[in-house]
Amino acid sequence: xxxxxxxxxxxxxxxxxxxxxxxxxxxxxxxxxxxxxxxxxxxxxxxxxxxxxxxxxxxxxxxxxxxxxxxxxxxxxxxx
Numbered sequence: 780x781x782x783x784x785x786x787x788x789x790x791x792x793x794x795x796x797x798x799x800x801x802x803x804x805x806x807x808x809x810x811x812x813x814x815x816x817x818x819x820x821x822x823x824x825x826x827x828x829x830x831x832x833x834x835x836x837x838x839x840x841x842x843x844x845x846x847x848x849x850x851x852x853x854x855x856x857x858x859x
Contacts, residue, residue: 788844796853798832800825814851815839 801809803821808828811819818839822828843850 788841791840791844791850792837794853796836798829800828812836812839814853 796812796814798810798812803809807821807823808825809819809821810828810832812832812835815836818832818835820828820831820835822831840850
């Protein structure tokens with residue numbers, strides 16, 4: 780895992796992380812960001828799941844930043 784902690788919170792919040800999306804029973808979708816341990820959410824539609832993971836990602840990064848924990852940099856192309 781590549782991590783740096785000398786950037787601003789806005790820098791980390793603007794990074795684009797790849798996510799994994801899984802269809803669930805009854806039309807729900809589960810979504811997670813593998814590089815951010817425990818960062819996951821759900822939605823009734825793909826659109827809602829993506830919106831929810833963005834909120835979860837922002838919360839995860841903010842909590843890590845506030846706690847002084849390292850924040851992983853996305854692996855691969857970062858299409859900002």
